[in-house]
Each structure stands twice: as structure tokens, then as C-alpha cells.
Amino acid sequence: MPIIVQKYGGSSLATPAHIKQVAELIKQRLKTGVQLCIVVSAMGKNTNQLLALAHEISKNPIRRELDMLLSCGERASMALLAMALDGLGVPSMSLTGSQSGIITDSTHSGAQIIEVRPSRVQEGLDQGKVVIIAGFQGVSINKEITTLGRGGSDTTAVAMAAALGADACEIYSDVAGVYSADPRIIADPKHIEQLSYDHMLELASSGAKVLNAQAVQFAKLKNIEIKARKTGDERGETLILNEASAFAKPSPFAKATGDKLADTAISIAVQEQLFCFAYEKTESLANLLNALDQLDIKPSQIIGTNTGYCLVAPEDAHGLSKLVPPVGISQMPDCASVSLIGNNLGNDMRVLSLALARMQAMQVRVLGITSSNLRLYFLIEPAKVHELVRALYRENIQ
Numbered sequence: 222m223p224i225i226v227q228k229y230g231g232s233s234l235a236t237p238a239h240i241k242q243v244a245e246l247i248k249q250r251l252k253t254g255v256q257l258c259i260v261v262s263a264m265g266k267n268t269n270q271l272l273a274l275a276h277e278i279s280k281n282p283i284r285r286e287l288d289m290l291l292s293c294g295e296r297a298s299m300a301l302l303a304m305a306l307d308g309l310g311v312p313s314m315s316l317t318g319s320q321s322g323i324i325t326d327s328t329h330s331g332a333q334i335i336e337v338r339p340s341r342v343q344e345g346l347d348q349g350k351v352v353i354i355a356g357f358q359g360v361s362i363n364k365e366i367t368t369l370g371r372g373g374s375d376t377t378a379v380a381m382a383a384a385l386g387a388d389a390c391e392i393y394s395d396v397a398g399v400y401s402a403d404p405r406i407i408a409d410p411k412h413i414e415q416l417s418y419d420h421m422l423e424l425a426s427s428g429a430k431v432l433n434a435q436a437v438q439f440a441k442l443k444n445i446e447i448k449a450r451k452t453g454d455e456r457g458e459t460l461i462l463n464e465a466s467a468f469a470k471p472s473p474f475a476k477a478t479g480d481k482l483a484d485t486a487i488s489i490a491v492q493e494q495l496f497c498f499a500y501e502k503t504e505s506l507a508n509l510l511n512a513l514d515q516l517d518i519k520p521s522q523i524i525g526t527n528t529g530y531c532l533v534a535p536e537d538a539h540g541l542s543k544l545v546p547p548v549g550i551s552q553m554p555d556c557a558s559v560s561l562i563g564n565n566l567g568n569d570m571r572v573l574s575l576a577l578a579r580m581q582a583m584q585v586r587v588l589g590i591t592s593s594n595l596r597l598y599f600l601i602e603p604a605k606v607h608e609l610v611r612a613l614y615r616e617n618i619q
């Protein structure tokens with residue numbers, strides 16, 4: 222029987238009614254003759270609530286204890302879903318990340334999966350049960366509970382799909398896959414039917430939370446095709462797959478550009494709150510990297526700015542307030558980023574000129590720029606970020 226891994230995100234499990242709806246969807250899907258391994262996120266905004274609780278108790282919560290706390294969100298979801306399935310007469314079994322064999326490195330709140338030993342999951346499936354896994358968590362080689370970073374349940378799903386040799390990996394959220402922009406910022410963005418791993422990776426690491434960047438990286442490595450869908454509505458989906466397949470099948474993007482790789486943007490992404498550290502000399506950078514390493518914080522990138530360089534911290538870095546900036550390093554005021562993703566964008570100066578002109582007209586201060594083959598990235602002052610996204614969308618994508 223085919224094995225399908227499905228992941229349901231927080232908004233799909235926000236209330237008991239949502240959980241019962243997911244249980245019903247699972248029951249219906251079983252009728253198609255498949256084995257189901259279900260990865261769950263914490264209910265609604267539960268992870269944020271737990272984080273806020275931690276910060277009420279401590280300004281700098283201990284990272285180990287933060288992982289102990291945050292991992293409870295997904296555990297609550299898995300147990301409740303198992304109860305809902307029981308109510309429908311569907312046999313199931315819930316497992317924590319550690320019970321599912323998700324082995325990670327020992328970085329708290331940003332762990333990387335290093336191995337998956339899915340024997341208990343496979344056993345449960347062989348017994349005819351739906352196996353429900355708490356996403357976003359694992360156990361380190363030192364037997365400590367770890368979490369995978371915000372949005373990490375997607376990674377659990379992809380890693381489990383790879384370990385089980387699953388026939389499909391379906392990620393369910395409140396949107397029917399990936400669009401040309403965040404539907405919360407751009408009304409009626411274009412739906413993207415398929416996207417290569419590399420495009421999706423750029424999008425995810427530029428702030429499009431619809432899929433987690435580590436999950437996409439894992440999928441690329443293991444060649445797992447991701448189907449991103451909306452819970453309870455299977456009419457639209459986005460397939461994330463390798464480049465050859467992405468361009469082999471027709472898609473709205475392919476139709477718009479013909480066979481040629483066009484110098485056009487296909488999507489825009491935004492990060493609204495970034496912490497950046499400015500420096501002028503590379504000698505200071507080594508000290509900063511050391512100081513961040515002591516706090517287990519992995520910087521996301523380095524970019525050239527108007528006054529030198531800056532190092533960008535990951536969006537969900539915990540414990541940054543503990544950092545004592547080394548000599549030659551200063552923390553910048555809050556920053557935001559806007560990224561255009563597409564083919565050959567970094568080589569197409571027309572898009573860059575147009576964007577710079579727009580920012581000048583809107584009096585948006587550009588703090589730094591990077592370009593690569595697939596992405597044009599602007600670090601800016603955050604004041605008018607949504608207005609800017611809408612203007613750039615109109616000019617480059619609409």
C-alpha cells in the first residue's frame with residue numbers, strides 16, 4: 222500500500238473543531254487505500270503563546286528549557302488528533318519527535334536533522350494504524366530534546382517522507398500552495414502550479430513562510446516532491462520539484478515566459494523584522510561570528526551596505542539580547558528586507574534600476590543590496606515595507 226506523509230500546520234489545527242475536521246479528512250483519505258503518517262504543528266498560535274510565557278518568566282530563557290517548553294505545543298496536537306481519530310473509529314498512535322526517531326545535532330531552537338530512524342513509525346503503519354508525529358522536534362545525540370527552528374514541522378514531514386520512502390509528501394496550510402506574493406499583503410496574487418527547489422529555497426529563505434527553507438533543502442537533497450495544499454480543498458496545489466521536472470511540465474510561469482528562461486520576477490517576499498550588525502573591517506567579523514557561535518546563533522547572510530558590511534541574524538534568533546557586540550561591531554536599528562525572486566534577476570540591471578527608482582520616489586532608504594542569479598534582495602528601513610512590496614509587485618510581477 223502506498224505510504225503518504227501529510228503535514229497539517231497550526232491554522233489547520235487551531236481549535237477542537239479544526240482537529241475534528243482534519244481527523245475526518247484522514248478517515249476519508251484512508252478509504253483510497255493508503256497508509257498515512259501525519260505530522261502535526263502546534264495548534265494555532267500556540268508556539269507564540271508558549272514563547273511569550275517564557276519571556277514573562279525570563280528575559281533570556283535558557284535555550285534547553287525553551288525547547289522543552291515549545292515541543293509541548295506539537296505534543297498537545299498529536300494527542301488531540303489521536304483522540305479525534307479514535308472518536309471516528311480510526312486506529313492511530315501518536316509519537317513525539319524523539320519516539321519517531323528524529324535525531325538532530327545539539328543546537329537548541331535551531332537543530333538540524335542528521336538522521337531519521339523510523340522503526341516505530343513503520344511498525345505502527347504495519348499494524349494498520351495512522352501514525353501521528355509531533356513535528357518541529359527531535360532528540361539530539363546527547364539525548365536532549367531539540368526543536369528545529371520556526372516552521373520546522375515542514376522539515377519533519379520531508380525528513381520522514383524520505384526515511385519511509387513515502388510515495389508522497391503533502392504539506393497542508395491555509396493557502397493552496399505558493400503564490401507570487403503573500404496573499405496577506407497582495408490581494409489576489411498569482412497561483413504558482415510548480416516551482417523548482419532552488420526557486421522555493423530562495424523564496425523561503427527570503428521570508429515566504431508557506432514552506433520552511435530547511436524542509437526545501439532536505440527535499441532537494443533527497444529528491445522528495447512536495448505538494449503544498451490547502452486543508453480541506455484539494456483543487457489547487459503547488460508542486461515543488463527538481464528543475465528539469467519544473468520546466469518539463471506546463472505551468473503559468475512557463476506559459477508567461479515560453480521555453481526561454483526569462484529575466485523576470487515570479488514572486489516577491491518580505492522579512493519585516495531583521496536584526497543586523499554593522500562592521501567595516503573583516504577582522505571584526507571573526508569576533509562577531511565567534512560571539513554568535515557561543516550563543517548558538519547561526520547568521521543568515523552577509524551583505525554590503527552603504528557604510529561597509531552587515532551580518533544578518535536569523536529571524537527567529539533567541540538570545541540575541543545576550544550578545545555583547547565585539548569592538549568594531551554595532552547593532553543596526555531594525556531592518557526589513559524585500560526580495561524579488563526569478564530567473565536571471567541578478568544579471569538584469571533593468572529590474573534593479575526600476576526598483577531603485579521606485580524606492581527613491583517613495584523615499585524608502587535602501588541600506589544594502591545583494592543579487593544572485595535567482596534573487597534581488599534589498600535591505601531597507603522597515604517603515605514603508607508593505608507599500609514598497611505592493612509597488613514592486615505592480616511593476617514587476619502583476
Ligand code: ADP
Nearest residue numbers: 230231232394398399400402403405429430431
Ligand atoms: P502553517 O501554520 O500551516 O505551517 P504558515 O503560516 O507557516 O502555515 O504558512 C502559510 C502562510 O504563508 C500563509 O498564510 C501566507 O500568509 C504565508 N505566505 C507568505 N508568502 C507566501 C507565498 N508566496 N505564497 C503563499 N503563502 C505565503
Ligand code: ASP
Nearest residue numbers: 262268357371372373374
Ligand atoms: N509550531 C512551530 C512554529 O510555530 C513549528 C511549525 O509550525 O512548523 O514555528
Ligand code: MG
Nearest residue numbers: 230372430431
Ligand atoms: Mg509553517
